[in-house]
Amino acid sequence: MSIKELDQTYVLPTYARNYDAHFVRGDNAMLYDAQGRDYVDFGSGIAVCSVGHGNPRLAEAICDQAKKLIHVSNLYLIEPQARLAERLATLTGYDVRTFFANSGAEANEGAIKIARRYGTDEEGNVKRYKIITLEHSFHGRTITALKATGQEAMHTYFGPFPDGFVYARDIEHIYELIDDHTVAVMIELVQGEGGVQPMEKSQVQRLAAELKKRDILLIVDEVQTGIYRTGEVLASNLYEITPDIVTLAKGLGGGVPIGAIMTTLKEILKPGDHGSTFGGNFLSTRAALEVLDILEAHKQSGELDHMMILFEERLKSYVQKYPDLFEKEVGVGFMRGLRVKEGKEAGDIIAAAFKERVVVLKAGKNTVRFLPVLTMTKEEMELGFARFDAALAAL
Ligand code: PLP
Numbered sequence: 001m002s003i004k005e006l007d008q009t010y011v012l013p014t015y016a017r018n019y020d021a022h023f024v025r026g027d028n029a030m031l032y033d034a035q036g037r038d039y040v041d042f043g044s045g046i047a048v049c050s051v052g053h054g055n056p057r058l059a060e061a062i063c064d065q066a067k068k069l070i071h072v073s074n075l076y077l078i079e080p081q082a083r084l085a086e087r088l089a090t091l092t093g094y095d096v097r098t099f100f101a102n103s104g105a106e107a108n109e110g111a112i113k114i115a116r117r118y119g120t121d122e123e124g125n126v127k128r129y130k131i132i133t134l135e136h137s138f139h140g141r142t143i144t145a146l147k148a149t150g151q152e153a154m155h156t157y158f159g160p161f162p163d164g165f166v167y168a169r170d171i172e173h174i175y176e177l178i179d180d181h182t183v184a185v186m187i188e189l190v191q192g193e194g195g196v197q198p199m200e201k202s203q204v205q206r207l208a209a210e211l212k213k214r215d216i217l218l219i220v221d222e223v224q225t226g227i228y229r230t231g232e233v234l235a236s237n238l239y240e241i242t243p244d245i246v247t248l249a250k251g252l253g254g255g256v257p258i259g260a261i262m263t264t265l266k267e268i269l270k271p272g273d274h275g276s277t278f279g280g281n282f283l284s285t286r287a288a289l290e291v292l293d294i295l296e297a298h299k300q301s302g303e304l305d306h307m308m309i310l311f312e313e314r315l316k317s318y319v320q321k322y323p324d325l326f327e328k329e330v331g332v333g334f335m336r337g338l339r340v341k342e343g344k345e346a347g348d349i350i351a352a353a354f355k356e357r358v359v360v361l362k363a364g365k366n367t368v369r370f371l372p373v374l375t376m377t378k379e380e381m382e383l384g385f386a387r388f389d390a391a392l393a394a395l
Helices: 003-010 056-068 079-092 104-118 143-148 171-177 201-213 282-300 303-321 346-355 378-394
Strands: 023-027 030-033 038-041 097-101 130-134 165-168 182-187 217-221 245-248 259-263 326-332 335-340 361-363 367-370
Touching: 038 378, 056 282, 079 097, 079 259, 079 282, 097 104, 104 143, 104 182, 104 217, 104 245, 104 259, 130 171, 165 171, 171 182, 171 201, 182 201, 201 217, 282 303, 303 326, 303 335, 303 378, 346 361, 346 367, 346 378
Parallel strands: 130 165, 130 182, 182 217, 217 245
Antiparallel strands: 023 030, 030 038, 097 259, 245 259, 326 335, 335 367, 361 367
């Protein structure tokens, strides 16, 4: 059987595999398929491959670690886990401790558990439990993270769900939903899956201050925005707020699965309250340490900010050049989108781009989304945009 036949016979069909490409290797922002054709990757596996494909330093770190120890149980000390927790606190400037998980949804589950624990007294009496999230948010696919996700269409089949989630239309609407049972507010600072929608900085800062006053936790889901995606280590740094809980995943491991919950509530969980077999093991935390080293140096060199500015300029130029296709350019840093005009289909643009061998993604109802590898070179960017241009011209 061909790979496609194997996939179609044995893999559960949860993904719409609209494209036949079968990638076999990568080199920074380039992907190569089984026929040897090159593609410019403006998607980085949905914001995961932060240090590019085939990064030799990351590969070396993983390889070196794999030869020594991949895993021992969390009952024992794990050196790179301890170092990574320290590194996250130092890099972000937050006074936090971290729990390591394996994915974004799992990190959010843990964050929700911490919030629920915060709302429960020592005898186990639930005092406050409600968590307010935003419409169009996305927090993951586990039952609770799905219920936290403010998209009713995603709640159709999998009930009954855990209670206690309410959805605000926008940041200002959050205040109206707060009641005596509210224990936390969970938001993305730039909604990713919801359509690359940045929140207003002043509104977020006011919200953070108000919640602090009312003893309501602020959870920031940085699964997509975290680890330099918006130009700073965290979007929370960019927005100049100090959340009570930040969740991470995607870009942190550069492709090695890892999730993290950073919290200022350092003593809230006791041994046995939470755990994970794989979370924080030698392999993933060693990989994440290398990712952070690479990205910190990249940021300090000025190259990351420089490329982000060039990228934004190019996207803006498309709005001017193709006013019939695009309404506006949206996003922050390397989390960008082109809003497609009513009557035009983002899917058609993405398909046309793929034909020209440039990988772009869809977000929300009608946004063409760009999440390039953070180490993308100018040459790779130019090649990608030349191909994107050809795709648009052909539409
Ligand atoms: N939260 C946000 C903001 C995300 O963008 C995603 C994934 O797209 C998730 C959570 C879920 O992460 P994962 O797929 O690793 O469970």
